Amino acid sequence: MFRIEAEVDKARRDLLHSRLRDTNTAASPVLAALRGTPGAREVPLHVWALDENGGLAGGLVGHTWATWLHVTYLWVDAVHRGAGLGSRLLSRAEHIATTRSCTASRLETWDFQAPRFYQKQGYEVVCVIPDYPPGITEYTLTKRLC
Template sequence: MFRLETEVDKARRDLLRKRLRDTDTAASPVLRALRGTSGERENPLHVWAMDDFGGLAGGLVGHTWASWLHVGYLWVDERHRGTGLGSRLLAHAEHLAATERACASARVETWDFQAPDFYRKQGYEVVCEIPDYPPGITEYTLVKKLVTRHR
């Protein structure tokens, strides 16, 4: 007999994540090779652009994992859009990921009304398109090979 619960429980969430990671690691030679290395963990990678008054002009929040940069959020304040700031934030994150963290690729998810064309102009290619996620919107996953130069 099982009892199903829906409460938010951080300890159980962490236990479930650990058990899933252990199962995945046992099944995958690639994940086994990462075990115990810095590539095993998601390492935050943030890039901030501050204006002359100390205000946030834009930023990128992401992480690196298993030789990949994952861009979670990229935002530029309306006053600074069209200035190349978004391209500079992304290029800087890609550079750090490639040169300091040995990342070979980058990925991002974006909606049709956000920035798929921006990412295409930066060299990203669409590898997945999910219509109606959420309803009426299309989500894209884009990837890019990074130029890796080790220190």
């Protein structure tokens, strides 16, 4: 008999993540080969742009793992949009990722956000999920860094 629970539990989440990683590593020669290398763990990657008063003008939050950069968030304050700041943040993150031996980058964006911006930066659409969330289309894009 099992008891099913639905609650936020950081310790269980971390245990589940660890066990899933171990299972995946055991099943995949590529992931097994990564074990013990610098690329085997997620390493945070953050790039910030501050305005002349030290306020947040934009930023990028992501991580590197297994020779990939994963861009989680990229945001530029409305007053600074159109001036190339987003391109500079993304370029800086890609450069840092290459110093960590990354050869590719991936990200997700919605149709009302920036799919065309990323395509101008050399990203290609590899997945389209319509109606996620309802009424919106999500795109997954990738780019070769080397």
